[in-house]
Amino acid sequence: MGDVSKNEKRYRTGLDVRRSVLGDPHVDRAGDAVTDFDRPFQQLITEAAWGTVWARPGLSKRERSIVTLALLAALGHDEEVAMHVRATANTGASRDDICEAFLHVAIYAGVPAANRAFKIAKEVFAQMDDAHA
Structure with a gap:
Protein backbone atom coordinates (compact mmCIF):
# COMPACT_ATOMS: atom_id res chain seq x y z
CA MET A 1 0.00 0.00 0.00
CA PRO A 57 14.61 21.26 -6.14
CA GLY A 58 18.04 21.26 -7.85
CA LEU A 59 17.12 23.43 -10.84
CA SER A 60 14.55 26.16 -11.27
CA LYS A 61 11.71 25.77 -13.75
CA ARG A 62 13.50 28.30 -15.94
CA GLU A 63 16.68 26.22 -15.94
CA ARG A 64 14.78 22.99 -16.56
CA SER A 65 12.96 24.68 -19.41
CA ILE A 66 16.25 25.68 -21.07
CA VAL A 67 17.74 22.21 -20.67
CA THR A 68 14.56 20.58 -21.96
CA LEU A 69 14.45 22.82 -25.04
CA ALA A 70 18.08 22.05 -25.87
CA LEU A 71 17.54 18.31 -25.53
CA LEU A 72 14.33 18.29 -27.55
CA ALA A 73 15.90 20.40 -30.28
CA ALA A 74 18.98 18.17 -30.41
CA LEU A 75 16.78 15.11 -30.75
CA GLY A 76 14.57 16.70 -33.41
CA HIS A 77 11.31 16.47 -31.47
CA ASP A 78 9.60 19.37 -33.23
CA GLU A 79 6.15 19.22 -31.59
CA GLU A 80 7.73 19.03 -28.15
CA VAL A 81 10.04 21.95 -28.98
CA ALA A 82 7.01 24.05 -29.91
CA MET A 83 5.14 23.02 -26.76
CA HIS A 84 8.09 23.85 -24.51
CA VAL A 85 8.74 27.18 -26.26
CA ARG A 86 5.12 28.07 -25.43
CA ALA A 87 5.72 26.87 -21.86
CA THR A 88 8.49 29.43 -21.35
CA ALA A 89 5.71 31.96 -20.74
CA ASN A 90 5.19 30.05 -17.47
CA THR A 91 8.77 29.05 -16.63
CA GLY A 92 10.50 32.40 -16.96
CA ALA A 93 12.94 31.31 -19.68
CA SER A 94 13.41 34.29 -21.97
CA ARG A 95 13.81 34.41 -25.70
CA ASP A 96 17.48 35.18 -25.11
CA ASP A 97 17.72 32.02 -22.97
CA ILE A 98 16.18 29.99 -25.78
CA CYS A 99 18.57 31.50 -28.33
CA GLU A 100 21.54 30.58 -26.14
CA ALA A 101 20.24 27.03 -25.71
CA PHE A 102 19.83 26.61 -29.46
CA LEU A 103 23.34 27.99 -30.08
CA HIS A 104 24.60 25.19 -27.85
CA VAL A 105 22.53 22.74 -29.87
CA ALA A 106 24.22 23.98 -33.05
CA ILE A 107 27.68 23.27 -31.67
CA TYR A 108 27.01 20.05 -29.76
CA ALA A 109 24.22 18.43 -31.79
CA GLY A 110 24.50 20.03 -35.23
CA VAL A 111 23.52 23.10 -37.17
CA PRO A 112 20.52 21.44 -38.88
CA ALA A 113 18.94 20.59 -35.51
CA ALA A 114 19.45 24.14 -34.25
CA ASN A 115 18.24 25.64 -37.52
CA ARG A 116 14.99 23.68 -37.23
CA ALA A 117 14.59 24.66 -33.57
CA PHE A 118 15.10 28.36 -34.36
CA LYS A 119 12.48 28.11 -37.13
CA ILE A 120 9.97 26.46 -34.78
CA ALA A 121 10.62 28.97 -32.01
CA LYS A 122 10.15 31.92 -34.38
CA GLU A 123 6.80 30.48 -35.51
CA VAL A 124 5.69 29.95 -31.91
CA PHE A 125 6.83 33.44 -30.87
CA ALA A 126 4.82 34.93 -33.74
CA GLN A 127 1.73 33.02 -32.59
CA MET A 128 2.30 34.11 -29.00
CA ASP A 129 2.81 37.73 -30.03
CA ASP A 130 -0.35 37.68 -32.15
CA ALA A 131 -2.33 36.26 -29.24
CA HIS A 132 -1.17 39.13 -27.01
CA ALA A 133 -1.63 41.88 -29.62
Missing part, protein backbone atom coordinates in the same frame (compact mmCIF):
# COMPACT_ATOMS: atom_id res chain seq x y z
CA GLY A 2 2.92 2.38 0.63
CA ASP A 3 3.81 2.37 -3.06
CA VAL A 4 0.25 3.23 -4.07
CA SER A 5 0.06 6.29 -1.85
CA LYS A 6 3.58 7.31 -2.87
CA ASN A 7 2.61 6.96 -6.54
CA GLU A 8 -0.61 8.87 -5.98
CA LYS A 9 1.30 11.67 -4.27
CA ARG A 10 3.86 11.73 -7.10
CA TYR A 11 1.03 11.80 -9.65
CA ARG A 12 -0.70 14.72 -7.89
CA THR A 13 2.60 16.57 -7.62
CA GLY A 14 3.30 15.83 -11.27
CA LEU A 15 -0.08 17.10 -12.36
CA ASP A 16 0.45 20.33 -10.39
CA VAL A 17 3.92 20.87 -11.89
CA ARG A 18 2.73 19.95 -15.38
CA ARG A 19 -0.08 22.51 -15.09
CA SER A 20 2.30 25.19 -13.80
CA VAL A 21 4.67 24.65 -16.74
CA LEU A 22 2.39 23.80 -19.67
CA GLY A 23 -0.75 25.60 -18.50
CA ASP A 24 -4.22 24.36 -17.64
CA PRO A 25 -5.59 24.45 -21.21
CA HIS A 26 -2.82 22.16 -22.51
CA VAL A 27 -3.10 19.71 -19.63
CA ASP A 28 -6.89 19.71 -19.87
CA ARG A 29 -6.72 18.95 -23.63
CA ALA A 30 -4.24 16.15 -22.99
CA GLY A 31 -6.47 14.74 -20.25
CA ASP A 32 -9.55 14.91 -22.46
CA ALA A 33 -7.71 12.97 -25.19
CA VAL A 34 -6.60 10.11 -22.91
CA THR A 35 -7.93 6.67 -23.80
CA ASP A 36 -7.61 3.34 -22.06
CA PHE A 37 -4.77 2.60 -24.49
CA ASP A 38 -2.54 5.54 -23.52
CA ARG A 39 -3.68 6.09 -19.93
CA PRO A 40 -0.65 4.16 -18.53
CA PHE A 41 1.69 6.31 -20.63
CA GLN A 42 0.09 9.56 -19.46
CA GLN A 43 0.34 8.35 -15.86
CA LEU A 44 4.01 7.45 -16.39
CA ILE A 45 5.00 10.83 -17.79
CA THR A 46 2.98 12.70 -15.17
CA GLU A 47 4.67 10.77 -12.36
CA ALA A 48 8.19 10.41 -13.78
CA ALA A 49 8.79 13.53 -15.83
CA TRP A 50 6.63 16.01 -13.94
CA GLY A 51 6.27 14.48 -10.47
CA THR A 52 9.88 13.35 -10.13
CA VAL A 53 12.29 15.19 -12.43
CA TRP A 54 10.56 18.57 -12.88
CA ALA A 55 9.57 18.60 -9.19
CA ARG A 56 13.17 18.24 -7.95
